[in-house]
Amino acid sequence: MSVPAIPVAPVSKPKKHFIGALAPSGYVAGVGRGATGFTTRSDIGPARDATDVSDDRHAPPNKRKKPPGGKEEQEEEEEEDLNDSNYDEFTGYGGSLFSKDPYDKDDEEADEIYDQIDQRMDEKRKDYREKKLKVVLERYRQERPKIQQQFSDLRRALSSVSEDEWNNIPEVGDSRNKKQRNPRMEKFTPLPDTVLARNLGGETMTAIDPASGLASAFPGVTTPAGDLDLRKIGQARNTLMNVKLSQISDSVTGQTVVDPKGYLTDLQSMIPTYGGDINDIKKARLLLKSVRETNPNHPPAWIASARLEEVTGKIQAARNLIMKGCEVNPNSEDLWLEAARLQPPEVSKSIIAQAVRHIPTSVRIWAKAADLETDVKAKKKVYRKALEHIPNSVRLWKAAVELEQPDDAQILLGRAVECCPTSVELWLALARLESYENARKVLNKARQNIPTDRLIWITAAKLEEANGNTHMVDKIIERAISSLTANGVELTRDQWLEDAIECDKAQSYLTCRAIVKAMIGHGLEDEERKETWMEDAENCAAKGAIECARAVFSHALSVFSAKKSIWKQAAYFEKQHGDRDSLENLLQKAVSNCPKAEVLWLMGAKSKWLAGDVPAARSILSLAFQANPNSEEIWLAAVKLESENNEHERARKLLARARASAPTARVFIKSVKLEWALSDLQQALVLLDEGLKTYSDNAKLWMMKGQIIDQQGNMEEARAVYIEASKKCPSSIPLWLLLARIEERRGQLIKCRSVMDKARLRNPQNDVLWLESIRIENRAGVKDIAGTLMAKALQECPISGILWAEAIFMETKAQRKTKSVDALRKCEHDAHVLLAVSKLFWCERKMSKCREWFNRTLKIDSDLGDAWSYFYKFELVHGTEATQAEIIKRCEMTEPHHGESWCKISKDIKNWKLKTDEILMAVAKELPIPT
Numbered sequence: 001m002s003v004p005a006i007p008v009a010p011v012s013k014p015k016k017h018f019i020g021a022l023a024p025s026g027y028v029a030g031v032g033r034g035a036t037g038f039t040t041r042s043d044i045g046p047a048r049d050a051t052d053v054s055d056d057r058h059a060p061p062n063k064r065k066k067p068p069g070g071k072e073e074q075e076e077e078e079e080e081d082l083n084d085s086n087y088d089e090f091t092g093y094g095g096s097l098f099s100k101d102p103y104d105k106d107d108e109e110a111d112e113i114y115d116q117i118d119q120r121m122d123e124k125r126k127d128y129r130e131k132k133l134k135v136v137l138e139r140y141r142q143e144r145p146k147i148q149q150q151f152s153d154l155r156r157a158l159s160s161v162s163e164d165e166w167n168n169i170p171e172v173g174d175s176r177n178k179k180q181r182n183p184r185m186e187k188f189t190p191l192p193d194t195v196l197a198r199n200l201g202g203e204t205m206t207a208i209d210p211a212s213g214l215a216s217a218f219p220g221v222t223t224p225a226g227d228l229d230l231r232k233i234g235q236a237r238n239t240l241m242n243v244k245l246s247q248i249s250d251s252v253t254g255q256t257v258v259d260p261k262g263y264l265t266d267l268q269s270m271i272p273t274y275g276g277d278i279n280d281i282k283k284a285r286l287l288l289k290s291v292r293e294t295n296p297n298h299p300p301a302w303i304a305s306a307r308l309e310e311v312t313g314k315i316q317a318a319r320n321l322i323m324k325g326c327e328v329n330p331n332s333e334d335l336w337l338e339a340a341r342l343q344p345p346e347v348s349k350s351i352i353a354q355a356v357r358h359i360p361t362s363v364r365i366w367a368k369a370a371d372l373e374t375d376v377k378a379k380k381k382v383y384r385k386a387l388e389h390i391p392n393s394v395r396l397w398k399a400a401v402e403l404e405q406p407d408d409a410q411i412l413l414g415r416a417v418e419c420c421p422t423s424v425e426l427w428l429a430l431a432r433l434e435s436y437e438n439a440r441k442v443l444n445k446a447r448q449n450i451p452t453d454r455l456i457w458i459t460a461a462k463l464e465e466a467n468g469n470t471h472m473v474d475k476i477i478e479r480a481i482s483s484l485t486a487n488g489v490e491l492t493r494d495q496w497l498e499d500a501i502e503c504d505k506a507q508s509y510l511t512c513r514a515i516v517k518a519m520i521g522h523g524l525e526d527e528e529r530k531e532t533w534m535e536d537a538e539n540c541a542a543k544g545a546i547e548c549a550r551a552v553f554s555h556a557l558s559v560f561s562a563k564k565s566i567w568k569q570a571a572y573f574e575k576q577h578g579d580r581d582s583l584e585n586l587l588q589k590a591v592s593n594c595p596k597a598e599v600l601w602l603m604g605a606k607s608k609w610l611a612g613d614v615p616a617a618r619s620i621l622s623l624a625f626q627a628n629p630n631s632e633e634i635w636l637a638a639v640k641l642e643s644e645n646n647e648h649e650r651a652r653k654l655l656a657r658a659r660a661s662a663p664t665a666r667v668f669i670k671s672v673k674l675e676w677a678l679s680d681l682q683q684a685l686v687l688l689d690e691g692l693k694t695y696s697d698n699a700k701l702w703m704m705k706g707q708i709i710d711q712q713g714n715m716e717e718a719r720a721v722y723i724e725a726s727k728k729c730p731s732s733i734p735l736w737l738l739l740a741r742i743e744e745r746r747g748q749l750i751k752c753r754s755v756m757d758k759a760r761l762r763n764p765q766n767d768v769l770w771l772e773s774i775r776i777e778n779r780a781g782v783k784d785i786a787g788t789l790m791a792k793a794l795q796e797c798p799i800s801g802i803l804w805a806e807a808i809f810m811e812t813k814a815q816r817k818t819k820s821v822d823a824l825r826k827c828e829h830d831a832h833v834l835l836a837v838s839k840l841f842w843c844e845r846k847m848s849k850c851r852e853w854f855n856r857t858l859k860i861d862s863d864l865g866d867a868w869s870y871f872y873k874f875e876l877v878h879g880t881e882a883t884q885a886e887i888i889k890r891c892e893m894t895e896p897h898h899g900e901s902w903c904k905i906s907k908d909i910k911n912w913k914l915k916t917d918e919i920l921m922a923v924a925k926e927l928p929i930p931t
Contacts (some may be wrong), residue, residue, distance in 0.1 A: 214352045513547070774789045820833075
């Protein structure tokens with residue numbers, strides 16, 4: 001049985017105290033949960049900037065002021081804006097809490113520190129922000145590509161569209177209606193003159209005019225006194241039309257002034273060329289106007305004002321200003337010259353005429369007057385008029401003389417030196433035009449008037465040399481030095497040497513030598529003479545003054561006759577700039593003064609041999625033997641002389657005597673090479689065994705033995721020789737290369753790598769070994785290992801030119817330029833890198849740059865035979881016969897000895913008799929065209 005529920009009386013909950021109460025001021029519902037509520041105009045203040053001028057129409061009412069008899073006057077303080085819209089969680093309410101306090105240096109320093117901290121914190125996250133922004137932009141561009149990108153594939157497909165398909169594309173239709181597509185001008189029908197005449201009547205018309213068809217009930221205007229002449233109305237209308245047409249028409253019938261194509265160009269030409277701010281121009285005008293008014297006698301102010309107007313395109317205002325300046329300052333030549341420049345040529349003449357009347361002694365104005373004349377006679381007239389007013393002006397005399405013929409110029413110069421006796425140029429010019437006797441008199445007068453000028457003495461020496469009085473040249477130069485010293489002139493050695501160079505270029509060689517002889521030692525200490533004189537000779541040779549350099553060497557050798565280095569430099573100078581006779585004469589003097597200098601004997605013998613005089617070369621070498629007994633250099637030079645002239649038996653005997661009297665490793669090497677070249681391999685091996693007993697540490701003997709055995713076809717025995725040689729000579733790089741290459745030929749790539757690793761351990765930081773290791777991998781087709789080895793090699797040898805040159809061409813064509821830039825940054829002056837860059841330009845078909853870089857390579861290292869070979873190959877493909885001949889000639893003069901491809905040909909025993917030009921052609925033939 002269910003029990004009925006007992007009803008419970010409802011309990012009244014306690015009422016919140018704020019329910020029904022007014023909300024506090026500034027209350028925003030939900031502000032604790034982050035809600036902000038809404039704001040009204042009363043919260044954020046008026047919609048006016050704080051810097052705006054107040055509007056008096058809406059001014060706030062004035063507060064009632066307390067009477068003066070009050071207790072105290074209260075000051076109104078600005079209330080702080082504590083509105084929620086002006087609140088930030090980090091910075092708090094807007095504005096500064098300490099705005100009323102003074103802002104001192106400590107506050108400024110604190111603000112700077114906080115700014116630096118903010119900048120530092122911003123830089124920490126800068127890369128991350130930029131990367132993130134880049135990702136966002138890329139994603140946005142992928143999601144919303146441009147229309148141009150959307151249709152890029154369709155645009156590429158247009159390349160396969162045929163002409164017929166293109167012509168069959170339908171035209172885009174026009175969606176406008178017919179009236180918009182074919183607009184028509186509104187038609188206006190002119191009112192007949194009869195209507196005008198009829199409406200000018202003064203009476204009232206009540207009847208219907210049959211012509212108009214309307215009943216007129218309107219009074220007309222008053223009738224004029226006379227009859228209306230319609231013909232005059234038509235004439236007036238035609239006159240008005242003609243006035244309008246004449247404004248846009250030219251005098252030529254049917255041609256208008258307005259050029260439809262050049263109209264905008266004409267408008268552009270009317271714009272001033274000045275591109276600055278117009279306010280700056282106004283300020284400059286005011287400033288210059290103030291200067292002119294303050295000091296009207298200051299010519300630069302007038303010139304600056306005129307040029308300002310000229311720059312801004314107001315040429316007429318500039319002319320007016322400058323003319324006004326000329327009126328105020330008639331004695332300023334700058335103002336008159338500026339006025340002549342601004343005016344047209346015809347007006348300029350009149351302005352210069354006025355200037356001459358005001359300033360008749362101004363040289364510049366007379367010169368300007370002559371320049372304005374186009375006729376030579378008029379110019380002469382102006383200059384003669386000027387010389388009447390200014391007879392002592394050297395500039396005017398020179399200008400006047402230049403316009404005259406030689407006879408008239410001679411007369412003018414005679415008068416000029418009377419008026420300007422201190423002008424050296426006028427005296428010298430007169431002396432050049434006079435005969436020999438008169439020129440001597442003129443120069444004597446010039447020395448009397450100007451005793452302190454050296455050019456007069458030098459000109460006198462040149463004059464005597466030109467007329468065959470060679471014995472007077474040295475005397476004149478000596479007198480010049482003594483006279484100038486007596487007159488207190490400071491003699492400058494460098495200046496006199498420059499004069500000697502000028503004499504050399506003028507082919508006054510005796511004068512040049514006399515100056516060098518007299519002044520070369522002036523002001524030098526004994527310790528610095530030799531070094532200074534060698535520098536002087538190099539400078540003279542570099543400037544093309546060969547005789548001057550030869551005179552310096554001659555004087556130096558007369559003072560230091562026993563110095564082998566000076567004789568050697570002089571001999572090289574004669575070899576490069578002189579002929580064979582001068583070289584042989586110099587070498588004869590050299591060996592007589594320095595008989596122990598082997599190189600001088602050898603140069604003399606080689607000169608005779610190259611000239612084809614073999615007996616003379618033998619005699620020189622025999623004399624050299626007497627002066628230098630048992631000299632290795634002379635023995636080998638004699639052997640080379642005999643072997644080059646096919647005197648092989650004599651060469652063998654000489655070498656046998658040399659091995660007996662002066663047994664050196666080099667003598668054994670030459671002996672073996674001779675037998676090897678003559679194909680006597682057994683005798684060569686015997687000599688090698690004999691030489692290795694004494695010189696077991698000589699790498700060349702071991703290499704020659706291995707190569708001869710390899711040439712006989714015994715590869716295993718040659719390999720054994722190289723292995724034994726590498727133990728005896730572990731620091732010989734060519735030995736390791738030969739051993740590695742013979743292993744590579746045997747197909748033992750692993751052993752080859754092992755040999756190169758061992759060689760690099762014994763010889764660390766050797767770029768040649770690294771290069772060979774890289775090439776071995778490339779030849780084996782393992783490009784990845786080659787790239788890894790190149791990276792390691794460049795880390796160990798970062799400034800190796802041969803490694804960088806190889807690295808450039810290991811890259812793809814797109815990356816070669818970047819690699820070449822890195823190579824030039826590391827090895828700017830390495831010939832191998834420059835050669836690689838030259839080949840790179842050759843690949844890119846930049847011929848002029850390629851030729852320029854080849855020359856730059858040879859300038860840095862002229863002994864690099866590979867550079868000469870590649871340059872010659874380039875000229876064979878892209879040059880002319882003249883350029884090819886020039887390369888061969890330059891190569892023969894240089895006689896290069898180094899270079900991988902060069903040595904491969906030149907050191908081949910089959911090519912032991914080839915000359916330099918033949919080696920050059922052979923190497924160029926073997927070289928591939930770079931790709």
